Amino acid sequence: MLGPMTVRETGDETPRPRRRAPAGAAVLREDKTEAIRAAVFGELAAVGYARMSIEGIARRAGVGKTAVYRRWRSKLHLVLDLVSALAVQGLPTPGTGTLEGDLRLLYEVTARALRHPVASQILPDLLAEAARNPDIAQALQKALRDAQHSVASGVVRAARERGELSAEFDEDLALDLISGPLYWRAVVMRGPQPRDYLPALARATAAALKAL
Structure with a gap:
């Protein structure tokens, strides 16, 4: 009887120990x-x-x-972990072939996510907590700003390669122009969006970016 030892059925008669989880491991x-x-x-x-x-x-x-x-050690660590995870989920990178088309698709996907009942209730509450808790503020910045800017950077890069944008302009300002208005309206003001709001926003943002 080999107890914790087993014999492999491959012709190798050398007893080998079974792999066990470390003591106390959950x-x-x-x-x-x-x-x-x-x-x-x-x-x-x-x-x-x-x-x-x-x-x-x-x-x-x-x-x-x-x-x-x-x-998780606490509810703070739990929420920070979940919010930070949003940053790596990312958004699909548009590929319509035009700057205005890419912006419109980006806005449509983002607006749909922000209209989700859970997101529409959670984000304002976490933004209020962020004003009092720097850890939540940092996690929200990573989840909301960095993830959005990653996709927006792809939109800007593609527009430059097509010659729609100048090779020399303030990219940080461009990314703020892309992301800012929709978040302001959907998350801060939380007002209704007219039916033609997203197409109009895409046209206005594309024109502003080309003027930089």
Whole structure:
């Protein structure tokens, strides 16, 4: 009897030890992790960051509090992890063949995401918390600004290669022009968008970029 030793069935009679998990190691089930992530978005939308608790998250996810604390030290770390993850999801890079067309597609995709019921409730609350918490502010900047600018940079680069934009202009200003108006209207002002708003915004932004 070999106990923890096994014999391979390949003709190699040399006993080899079974691989065991390190003592005390916890295996984190991915289904529980995803349930907790979904519960965080649900709690943020329902009660906001200030009133959100680990107890509420665990109850909504159908897990114990220990399952949450195994993965994140606090609700702050949990929210920062989720918000930061948004930055790597990215947006599809438009490829319509024109600057105005690329901008319009970018705006349509972004506006659709910002209109999502959960996003429309969570973002204003997190922006308010960001004014009081520099860690949340930094995570939001990465998720909202850096990810959007990554796609916008691709739009600008493609327009330059087609000769629609000058090779020498202020790229930071250009990226602010692309991203700023839609976020201002959808996230800060939270006002309704006229039916022709996105096409008009794409035309105006393209004209402004060409004038730089």
